[in-house]
Amino acid sequence: MDCIFCKIVNDEIPGQLLLRDEYVCAFRDINPVAPSHVLIVPNKHVDSIDSLSTEDAGLAGKLLLAVKEIARMENIASSGYRVIVNNGVDGHQEVQHLHIHVIGGAPMQHQLG
Secondary structure, eight states, X not given: OOXXXXXHHTTSSOOOEEEEOSSEEEEEOSSOSSSXXXXXXXXXXXXXXXXXXXXXXXXXXXXXXXXXHHHHHTTOTTTOEEEEOOOTTXXXXXXXXXXXXXXXXXXXXXXXX
16 A cells, blocks of 8 residues: 555654554644644544444544644644544545644634635
């Protein structure tokens, strides 16, 4: 498989890792849109939200708890942050590995786009 996020998870290419456990990894986005822009990915390859199964409910919970931990680590929990999951072509998902963007450190624009 030629998935850039799998390669980061498996230490085949470098990433600025902030968090790693047996379920998820978090690393800085290489094209940040805010002072803090972190991606959280499952360690196992999951294409998208649509690829999650009921057996992945625990993993989905771990991903959301990692959002909370990253916000704390990045000192954006109290000021607020945006959480984005792009899904599919129309949702502008560029990498076909489920990932959550945690974006903060500056006021966000009201519109998405």
